[in-house]
Amino acid sequence: MSAGPGVARWRLAALVAVGVTALLAVAQTPLARAHYERALAERSAVSTAAYLALVTPPGRSGSGYDLPQLFIRSRALEALPGFRARVEVYHGTAPLVHATGDLLASETLDGLRRQPAVRWTGNGALAPLFDRDGWHVVGAVAAQADLPEGPRAAWVAGVLVFALVAGGLAAQAVGASPDATRAAIRRYAAAAALLGLVAAADVWAAARDSSDQWLGDTRLLLQEAARLLPAARSAPSLAVIAPDAEVVAGDSGGPAPERREVAGLPRASVAVRLAPGHWAELRTAPAEVGALGRLALAAALALLGPLGVTGAAWGARASAAPRHLRETLAGWGFLLPSALPLAVFTGAPLVFALYLSLHRWSVTEPVHPFVGLANYARLVRDPLVGRSLANAALYVLYVPVSLVLALAVALRLNRQAWGARALRTAFVLPYMASGVAIALVWQALYRPDGGLINTAVAAAHLSPLDWLGDPRTALGALMIVGAWVHLGYQMLVYLVGLQGIPRAYLDAARVDGANAWQRFRRITLPLLRPVTRFLLVTGIVGAFQVFTAIFVLTGGGPSHTTDVVTYRIYQTAWEYGQFGVTSALALVVCLVLGAAAWAEFRLLGRRGADA
Amino acid sequence: MAAVTLRRITKRYDPGAKPALNDLSLEVAAGELLVLLGPSGSGKTTLLRCIAGLEEPDAGTILIGEREVTHLPPGVRDVAMVFQQYALYPHLSVRANIAFGLEVRRVPAPEIERRVGEAAARLGLGALLERRPAELSGGERQRVALGRAVVRQPQAFLLDEPLAALDAPRRSELRTELVALQRALGATMLYVTQDQVEAMTLGQRIAVLDEGRVRQVGTPAEVYGRPADVFVARFVGNPGMNVLKGRGRGAGQKSSVVDCGGLVVPATLESYEGEIHLGVRPEHVGLGAADHGVGTLEVRAVEPLGPDTLVRLDVGGQTLVARVPGIPPLRPGDQVGVNLDRQHLHLFDAAGERLA
Numbered sequence: 015m016s017a018g019p020g021v022a023r024w025r026l027a028a029l030v031a032v033g034v035t036a037l038l039a040v041a042q043t044p045l046a047r048a049h050y051e052r053a054l055a056e057r058s059a060v061s062t063a064a065y066l067a068l069v070t071p072p073g074r075s076g077s078g079y080d081l082p083q084l085f086i087r088s089r090a091l092e093a094l095p096g097f098r099a100r101v102e103v104y105h106g107t108a109p110l111v112h113a114t115g116d117l118l119a120s121e122t123l124d125g126l127r128r129q130p131a132v133r134w135t136g137n138g139a140l141a142p143l144f145d146r147d148g149w150h151v152v153g154a155v156a157a158q159a160d161l162p163e164g165p166r167a168a169w170v171a172g173v174l175v176f177a178l179v180a181g182g183l184a185a186q187a188v189g190a191s192p193d194a195t196r197a198a199i200r201r202y203a204a205a206a207a208l209l210g211l212v213a214a215a216d217v218w219a220a221a222r223d224s225s226d227q228w229l230g231d232t233r234l235l236l237q238e239a240a241r242l243l244p245a246a247r248s249a250p251s252l253a254v255i256a257p258d259a260e261v262v263a264g265d266s267g268g269p270a271p272e273r274r275e276v277a278g279l280p281r282a283s284v285a286v287r288l289a290p291g292h293w294a295e296l297r298t299a300p301a302e303v304g305a306l307g308r309l310a311l312a313a314a315l316a317l318l319g320p321l322g323v324t325g326a327a328w329g330a331r332a333s334a335a336p337r338h339l340r341e342t343l344a345g346w347g348f349l350l351p352s353a354l355p356l357a358v359f360t361g362a363p364l365v366f367a368l369y370l371s372l373h374r375w376s377v378t379e380p381v382h383p384f385v386g387l388a389n390y391a392r393l394v395r396d397p398l399v400g401r402s403l404a405n406a407a408l409y410v411l412y413v414p415v416s417l418v419l420a421l422a423v424a425l426r427l428n429r430q431a432w433g434a435r436a437l438r439t440a441f442v443l444p445y446m447a448s449g450v451a452i453a454l455v456w457q458a459l460y461r462p463d464g465g466l467i468n469t470a471v472a473a474a475h476l477s478p479l480d481w482l483g484d485p486r487t488a489l490g491a492l493m494i495v496g497a498w499v500h501l502g503y504q505m506l507v508y509l510v511g512l513q514g515i516p517r518a519y520l521d522a523a524r525v526d527g528a529n530a531w532q533r534f535r536r537i538t539l540p541l542l543r544p545v546t547r548f549l550l551v552t553g554i555v556g557a558f559q560v561f562t563a564i565f566v567l568t569g570g571g572p573s574h575t576t577d578v579v580t581y582r583i584y585q586t587a588w589e590y591g592q593f594g595v596t597s598a599l600a601l602v603v604c605l606v607l608g609a610a611a612w613a614e615f616r617l618l619g620r621r622g623a624d625a
Numbered sequence: 626m627a628a629v630t631l632r633r634i635t636k637r638y639d640p641g642a643k644p645a646l647n648d649l650s651l652e653v654a655a656g657e658l659l660v661l662l663g664p665s666g667s668g669k670t671t672l673l674r675c676i677a678g679l680e681e682p683d684a685g686t687i688l689i690g691e692r693e694v695t696h697l698p699p700g701v702r703d704v705a706m707v708f709q710q711y712a713l714y715p716h717l718s719v720r721a722n723i724a725f726g727l728e729v730r731r732v733p734a735p736e737i738e739r740r741v742g743e744a745a746a747r748l749g750l751g752a753l754l755e756r757r758p759a760e761l762s763g764g765e766r767q768r769v770a771l772g773r774a775v776v777r778q779p780q781a782f783l784l785d786e787p788l789a790a791l792d793a794p795r796r797s798e799l800r801t802e803l804v805a806l807q808r809a810l811g812a813t814m815l816y817v818t819q820d821q822v823e824a825m826t827l828g829q830r831i832a833v834l835d836e837g838r839v840r841q842v843g844t845p846a847e848v849y850g851r852p853a854d855v856f857v858a859r860f861v862g863n864p865g866m867n868v869l870k871g872r873g874r875g876a877g878q879k880s881s882v883v884d885c886g887g888l889v890v891p892a893t894l895e896s897y898e899g900e901i902h903l904g905v906r907p908e909h910v911g912l913g914a915a916d917h918g919v920g921t922l923e924v925r926a927v928e929p930l931g932p933d934t935l936v937r938l939d940v941g942g943q944t945l946v947a948r949v950p951g952i953p954p955l956r957p958g959d960q961v962g963v964n965l966d967r968q969h970l971h972l973f974d975a976a977g978e979r980l981a
Contacts, residue, residue: 518712525677526726526777527700536725540716 021189024330028188031322032181035206038315039213040174043167046217046308050224050301051159052139056132057228057258058099059141059157062091064255065235066103066155069242072146079146085110090238096269097234098227102156103143118154127151161223173205173212177319180205184323189330199327203320210316214309221302229271229284232256233296240288252288256296261286264295273300279374279383299381306384364604370597377591389598399599401574402582403606406558409493409578413553416497417546420504425534427505428512438509441502449499449562456495457482457567482568485575492576495563500556504549511545512538551611558607579603626813627690627780629653629676634685636671636837645671646682647837653781655690656811658804660828662821664860668837669817673783676815677706689780700729705774709786711766713758713773720745720754723772744776747806764795771806781813788823800827821861825849833857855977858904864935866904866971867945873901873972883972886941888920888963892970897980904971910947910963912936912955917962924959938963 070087073080088103088110103110107118122140126133130142130151143153180202187198235255253261267285274281282300285293332339371389375382393399423441427434444452459466460481468478481491515538523533561580564570570577570585579599587596629652636646645668653659661669674680676687678699687695694702705726713722723744727737745751748768758766767787774782787803788796804827807814818824824831825845832842833856841853852858858866871885873894881894883903890903915921922938922945929952936955938945945963955961972980 516710516712518708518710519714521674521677521679522706522708522712522714522773523725523729524679524699525704525706526729526773528725528729529700532729536729537714543716 020333021330024326024333025185025188027329028185028323028326029182031326032178032185032202032319035316035319035322036174036178036181036209038318039177039206039209039312040170042213042308042312042315043170043216043220046305046312047161047220050220051161052134053301054159054161054224054228055099055139055157056134056141058101058159058231059139059155060132060257061228061232061235061255062099062101062103062157063141063143063155064257065239067144067146067148068252068254069239070146078152079105081105094234094238097231098159099231100138100158100160102138103153104156105143105153118156123151123154126154159224159227161220161227167216169212170209170216173209177202177205177209177316181319181323184320185326188323188327192331195327199320199323202323203317206316206319207313210313213316214312217308217312218302218305221305221308222300225282225298225301226271229282229296229298230269232259233269233284233286236261236286236294236296237288240286244289252294256298259296259298262295262297264293266293267295279379279381303381303383367597367600370594371601373594375592375594375597377593382594385594389594390602392595393598393602398574398577399579399582402577402579405489405574405576406560406578406580409489409496409560409576410554410557412493412497413500413550413557416501417504417549417553419497420501420549421508421542421546423501423505424508424512425538428509438506441505443502444499445503450566452495452499453563453566456491456563460491460567483572485572488568488572488576492560492563492567495567496557496560499563500553504553507545507549508542511542515541547615551614554610554614555607558603558610626655626811628655628657628688629781629813629815630686630688631672631676632686632688634672634675634682634687636668636675636680636682644683644837646675649685649834649837649839651832651839651842653813653815655813658807658812658814658816658827658829660824660831661815661817661834662819662824662828662831662861663834664819667819667834669819669834670785671837672834673706673785673815673817676702676781677704677783678702679706703777703780704783705777705779705781706783707767707770707774707785707787709789711758711770711790713766713769715758718755718757719750719761719769719772722758722769723750723754723776726773726777740776740778744772747775747809748772763791764799767791767799771803775806775810781815782807784814784816786817786819789818789820796823803827822863825861831861833860835860851979852904852971853979855902855904855973858971858973862906864907864946866906867910868973869903869905869940869943869945871901871903873898885943887922888940888945890919890965890970891967892972894972895980897972897974900975901980902973902975902977904973905945905965905969907935907946907948909966909969910945911966912947912949912953913962913964915960915962918964920963921960922963924955924957924961926957927953927955936961 066084066087070079070084072078084103084105088101091097091101091103092111102112102115104118104123107120107123109115109117122135126140126142127150130144132139132141134140135156138156138158141155141157142151143155144150145152180198184195184198184202187195189195190198232255236252239252239255253259255261264283264285266287269284271282271284274283276283276297280300280303281297283295283297286296288294329339332342372384372386373382374385374388427438462468462478462480462483465481467481471478479487481487519537519541520533523537528536558578559580560578561584564576564578564581565584568576570581580603583596583599583603586592586599631649631651634646634649635644637644647668649668649672651659651672661672663669671680675682676689678694678697681696685695686693689702689704714725717725720741723741724737727740732740741754745754748771750765750768750772753761753765753769758769761769767790770787788799791799800823806812816827818827828845830842830844831848833840833848835856841848841857843851843853848857848861852861852866855868858868869883869885869888871883871888871890873881873883873892875881876894876896876898881892883890883892883894883901885903892903894901911918922940924936925939925944926937928935928937933948933950934952936947936949936953938947938961947963974980
């Protein structure tokens with residue numbers, strides 16, 4: 015294919031995509047490093063302020079500090095071997111560490127007084143320094159952190175060149191033969207993936223370094239505090255220096271932080287020597303575990319380039335046939351309004367549920383560690399889960415029964431009988447009413463004393479039952495409610511189906527000598543098979559998801575006889591707060607229903623293919 | 626095979642409405658193919674459905690053979706019906722469609738097998754037996770519908786515009802097959818159509834229906850050559866007969882004429898005078914030079930058909946169509962002399978009934 019002006023435009027677009035993607039991938043690393051540096055600086059400022067508050071003795075009057083001592087302690091931070099944060103301590107607005115440095119702006123100090131919280135000043139974090147009572151803000155601690163570039167920067171540069179070359183070649187291949195284009199794009203995708211991987215590794219390293227550095231600095235602060243205050247050597251009293259972290263009694267160890275799992279959660283920890291033979295362990299959540307989202311973003315951004323080049327290649331091919339291009343674009347345009355909500359409100363939650371199901375995700379825990387299939391294993395072990403699935407499977411059995419009733423009613427109403435229209439409306443009404451309202455009506459009907467049903471039972475000289483409270487009848491009572499609610503809708507759909515059967519078929523069968531039963535059995539019923547299939551699949555899926563009636567009427571009881579799977583999902587999530595397990599259960603239900611629907615379609619679909 | 630007799634059948638769908646069938650009587654002999662011909666809404670299909678038992682007449686009697694079936698359900702009447710849209714059961718194979726009527730009657734399986742085989746062989750459906758109706762062409766579907774009727778060996782066949790949904794070549798092909806089938810089976814058939822060409826080519830006898838009444842029953846030659854009234858005259862033939870309004874003068878005299886305004890036609894009037902309808906088929910209208918023949922008329926339109934040409938002429942506001950051989954050199958506006966074949970004039974009274 016010769017390179018016309020159209021193709022040149024598409025090539026340029028592809029080149030732009032390649033360049034932008036490379037830029038985005040490479041920019042990831044400094045952006046992420048800045049993010050972690052800032053987080054580290056904020057933590058360092060807070061820790062340092064807490065350290066100073068702990069170790070500085072009080073002044074002669076009131077709750078303030080002994081200023082010379084504060085001065086000495088602040089200056090000593092500079093000399094602390096291995097302390098990496100660059101800090102400045104202000105007493106009032108006066109700098110103590112670098113006494114000749116700039117004063118703290120008084121508005122800034124006033125701001126800290128009004129709202130005593132850590133803030134970012136642009137090149138460092140500023141934490142308030144409280145008096146010894148922890149009440150007044152008497153100064154501030156500024157901290158700056160630098161994370162090392164690391165040896166990966168060279169790697170990034172190398173891979174970047176590689177990806178740019180591959181991308182350039184791919185862009186050059188736009189408009190060439192489809193095979194050549196595809197091969198070039200494939201090579202570029204590999205290079206871009208590598209770039210994404212290296213960028214992600216850099217982000218990951220920055221996160222890890224930020225945790226390590228904080229652990230190292232805080233370790234030094236803890237040791238220094240233990241040395242200065244031999245009386246306060248117990249771990250709990252030192253823990254104020256490390257908020258958002260744990261200080262517990264521990265074993266001896268080196269200064270290097272390590273990663274290990276504590277009670278199922280990943281932790282970064284370092285040994286702290288408080289006194290000879292007296293060790294503690296400083297633990298915090300490792301930042302790199304929380305960086306998964308950034309890692310995914312880094313990898314995904316890298317793949318934008320190959321996608322862009324693919325799009326450009328398609329565009330170049332399609333612009334050779336402009337009509338095709340226009341129609342495809344128009345087609346996607348029409349699809350977008352319905353596809354977008356589907357993707358956002360169905361696809362995305364599904365993917366998120368899959369993510370959740372592989373993590374321990376509890377509302378009470380700050381971190382959400384990856385746990386693999388542990389949530390699924392819990393489902394298998396939990397007897398209530400099996401019970402709720404069995405209950406749901408049992409509950410679903412009302413659907414075929416109500417379908418038979420619905421078909422019977424529809425056959426009756428299909429004749430143009432007097433009052434058919436009013437009856438039709440009456441049957442559909444429950445389907446349109448609020449689920450809670452219906453549940454409340456049935457609650458009144460089922461009431462053990464004075465309920466309409468038991469009144470009737472008593473009138474028939476039978477012993478009344480506690481319909482919803484008796485384990486033997488509770489599920490059955492709920493199935494009756496379900497059937498009653500859905501009967502009208504099913505009847506209506508059957509009615510439409512019946513009216514769609516040409517009269518000539520039934521006339522022909524009558525002339526052929528078929529009686530009413532034979533006409534129903536051999537003509538009407540087979541021709542309604544698609545309707546039945548639709549109602550059965552949607553009915554079973556709907557019944558499996560029953561919630562409102564159970565929530566209102568039984569709350570899963572008595573003794574879990576009406577504890578169906580959606581109720582279990584609800585309880586696991588909102589009462590136990592275990593969203594990981596909940597998501598695993600929800601996905602299992604999704605799979606079960608999908609398989610059931612597929613099987614039903616296969617089973618019923620065979621013979622009614624063209625009916 | 627049995628005769629079908631209808632006596633004074635009346636059928637109304639709505640109490641106030643015009644009757645779909647109005648005091649209608651008709652006899653179909655055993656083994657006869659009778660065509661019911663009429664425009665849409667004339668009651669043909671209602672009549673067929675009454676015979677089948679799908680509708681019940683409000684009054685009158687229906688006999689199949691010697692048996693009165695007026696109020697019997699369709700299944701016991703022993704008639705077979707072929708519907709316009711075939712009405713093949715879409716979920717059943719061709720074989721099951723044909724066998725349906727036998728199965729619901731609990732005919733033993735081996736006999737069903739044999740009879741379905743026979744019917745399929747007769748209609749050339751052998752290779753299609755396992756297919757579904759959706760996989761068949763229109764002509765094949767119609768054959769299956771016929772097979773479903775034939776296999777039952779009924780007392781009478783009722784066919785409701787069975788070829789209307791087919792294209793023209795298929796239609797004439799199947800028509801020929803249908804006649805052969807009817808002869809071979811010696812079947813009594815009532816065949817509904819609104820296509821008068823089909824009626825002419827098929828029927829041993831044609832019953833022309835209009836507004837729920839039988840206007841005329843007769844052989845194609847009778848219906849075409851001696852229409853009983855103006856409706857039949859106009860409806861049968863393509864184009865139909867010219868019917869001009871006029872007045873008769875000089876009844877009983879040799880010089881009796883019908884005066885149609887622009888045309889005064891000598892015609893033998895026995896006794897009737899006054900308002901009269903003069904009928905003449907287009908092929909019996911001759912054209913010549915102006916001022917020759919019974920009158921001179923202006924040409925309105927010329928429609929060449931190939932072997933002959935239709936020339937539309939103006940008779941004082943009425944239209945007279947002439948069918949002349951070849952393509953004459955005429956143009957609209959030309960004046961031509963007109964001659965009517967006196968042997969083939971038809972006279973109807975004011976009410977439209979045939980005179981003599």
